[in-house]
Amino acid sequence: MIKRWKMKKSLGIYIHIPFCVRKCAYCDFCSFPRAGEHTKGAYAQEISRRIADASREAREYRVDTVYFGGGTPSLMSARDVERMLGEIFRGFDVDGGAEITLECNPATADRAYFEAIRRMGVNRLSMGLQSASDKELKLLGRIHTAEDFIRTFGDARRAGFDNISADLMYGIPEQTQESLKSSIDTLVGLSPEHISAYGLMIEEGTDFYRRRHTLDVADDDEQYEMYMLCTHRLAEAGYKKYEISNFSRDGKRSRHNTRYWLGEEYLGFGVAAHSYFGGRRYGNSRDMEAFLRGEDITEESYVLDSAERLREYVMLRLRLAEGIDTLEYERIAGKGFFEAFPTVRQWISAGLMKQSGEHVSFTDRGFFVSNAILSEMLDFE
Ligand code: SF4
Numbered sequence: 001m002i003k004r005w006k007m008k009k010s011l012g013i014y015i016h017i018p019f020c021v022r023k024c025a026y027c028d029f030c031s032f033p034r035a036g037e038h039t040k041g042a043y044a045q046e047i048s049r050r051i052a053d054a055s056r057e058a059r060e061y062r063v064d065t066v067y068f069g070g071g072t073p074s075l076m077s078a079r080d081v082e083r084m085l086g087e088i089f090r091g092f093d094v095d096g097g098a099e100i101t102l103e104c105n106p107a108t109a110d111r112a113y114f115e116a117i118r119r120m121g122v123n124r125l126s127m128g129l130q131s132a133s134d135k136e137l138k139l140l141g142r143i144h145t146a147e148d149f150i151r152t153f154g155d156a157r158r159a160g161f162d163n164i165s166a167d168l169m170y171g172i173p174e175q176t177q178e179s180l181k182s183s184i185d186t187l188v189g190l191s192p193e194h195i196s197a198y199g200l201m202i203e204e205g206t207d208f209y210r211r212r213h214t215l216d217v218a219d220d221d222e223q224y225e226m227y228m229l230c231t232h233r234l235a236e237a238g239y240k241k242y243e244i245s246n247f248s249r250d251g252k253r254s255r256h257n258t259r260y261w262l263g264e265e266y267l268g269f270g271v272a273a274h275s276y277f278g279g280r281r282y283g284n285s286r287d288m289e290a291f292l293r294g295e296d297i298t299e300e301s302y303v304l305d306s307a308e309r310l311r312e313y314v315m316l317r318l319r320l321a322e323g324i325d326t327l328e329y330e331r332i333a334g335k336g337f338f339e340a341f342p343t344v345r346q347w348i349s350a351g352l353m354k355q356s357g358e359h360v361s362f363t364d365r366g367f368f369v370s371n372a373i374l375s376e377m378l379d380f381e
Contacts, residue, residue, distance in 0.1 A: 011061035011277075012259045013088060015047060016270035017073040018288070021108065025141035025211075028203035030272035030286045031071040042292055044080035047269050048087040049294070054267055055091025058277075061265075063088065064095040065256035067103075068122075074104030078116035085120050099124055099255040101165075106144035106152040114159030125156050126165040126196075126254075132186035133179045136172045141207065146186065153190050163252060165194035170226035172200055173208075173215045180226055181233065188237040193252035197230040198245050199223055224368050231364050242321050244367045261316045271297065279303055311378050314341075318374065323353075323361025341377050 019040060020031040035043075066088060068081070076084075081102070088094060101124040102117060114125075131137055132146040144152075149166075156164055166187055170180055187195060200217070202208045208215060218226065231241055239247035243261060246254065259266055268275045271291050274283040282301035290297050304312060310333055317324045326337040337360065338344060344360060347353040352366030352373060362370050 008060055008062040008093065010259075010264060011058060011063050011092070012065040012067065012256050012264065012266035013051075013063055013092070014067045014069060014256070014266055014268040014273055014275075015073075015084060016268065016273040017043075017068055017070040017076055017103075018271050018286075019043075019070070019075045020072045021075070021105075021143045023141065023207070025139070025207040026200060026202065027141075028206050029071065032288065035075075037077070039292075040076055041080060043270070043288075044076060044083050046292055046294065047084050050269050051084065051087040052091050054269070055088075058092060058267070061093065062095050063092045064098045065259060065266075066094075066098060066100045067256040068101065069103050069126075071103075072105045072108055073102050074109040074113065078113055078120075081117050081122070082120050085122070089121070099163075101126055101254070101256055103128070104152070104156075105142075106149040108143075109152060109155070111155040111159050114156050114161060118160055123161075124163040124165070125161050126167070126194075127153060127156070127192075128167045129183070129187055130167060130169040131172055131175070131179070132183040133175075136175055136179065136183075139173055140169070150186075150190065153192070162193070164192045165196060165254065166190075166192045168195060168197045168230065170197060170199055170230060171218045171223045173217050175218065175226075177225060177229060180229055184230060184233045188234070188239075194246070194248040194254060195234060195239055196246050197227075197234070199227060224365075227368050228364065240321075241364075244319050244362075244370060261319050263313060263316055315374055315378065318362060318370065321361060323359050325358055326360055327358050343377060347373055 016030065018030045018032055019035045020033050022033045023031065066085070073081075085100070100122045102122045103126045105128050127149065128142075129146075129149045130140060130142060132149070134145050137145060153164065153166070168183060168187060202212050202217070234247045235241070238249060240250075241247050242253050243257075246257070248254070265277050266275060267277055268284070271284055271288055272286050274281070280301060280303050282298050284291070285297045285299040287297050313332065314324065314329070324337060329337045333340060344353060347366065348355060351363055352369065354361060354363050366373065
């Protein structure tokens, strides 16, 4: 008898670890400072239980990316990481070449820790540097110095990690072009495979928000200069921008994050985690106590209609340097891209977007103002 081979669908798994040593001044992520070992252990156990439950609904999927994000996942003991990862391997069909990333902060992990998690299958790290100026790090409320980052990065390399991403920040209060340049150079000197560069946003509810009137932050023009400085200096060092804030060496894009921009499916576990699975998007609340009691903490759940799916497709694809494939758009939408978005021609003339063959994308200048352009474009539809 000939057995029919069915191709499995691709799936990503995101695990939110909401623990940090202390809260940074700009942070509005879901993270709880100073959690004890008991809470962290209970959290890992509850995550594992939910992974086991969810895996029964995902038999026709193969997992090819796993991402431990936070918070500070490296505050979880190696045993707790093993418990969660082990449950993923037990419950899901995990591809042999899966990308498995763990975010870590400097001074929260050492070589022995990295060796332990690498043995379990973690093969990519994402580290928060933000700045190589200790003065700026202090202002941001980070727990580490630049020296801590360099040491932790070296420990990760010595433990065998050959795929490391690092985060940089621009627009930090009191940051100058010179200090940003020196942060970029310090980072490039370490030669990570991937770099994310984010502009500081002052979000409500943060310490920076409360002090916003007294902070010396860059205005839009200065932020733009800084964004271009990152773009050019990283390009010179061999890092290609493939998404509005992400740069990588060849073949080292974040496969997990690319999944979000391509609208592929993923399951999120933990407080404040989001999922996109079976056509439905849903998100968890930040209620840690209810989560630990085993309650359903889904707070939003919806299926996008076809018009919303299309808007989301345009928004996400335009985050990528390749931009939109207009032929693909026409196939999906049943309408030409320029017909649906006539203002795009004006953005192209203004040098904010460009067309290359069938693809339309933002220019570097356009990326910087892409939020405003997208809201105008998508309201037009
Ligand atoms: S380490 Fe990251 S998640 Fe934790 S408080 Fe700082 S910015 Fe927020």
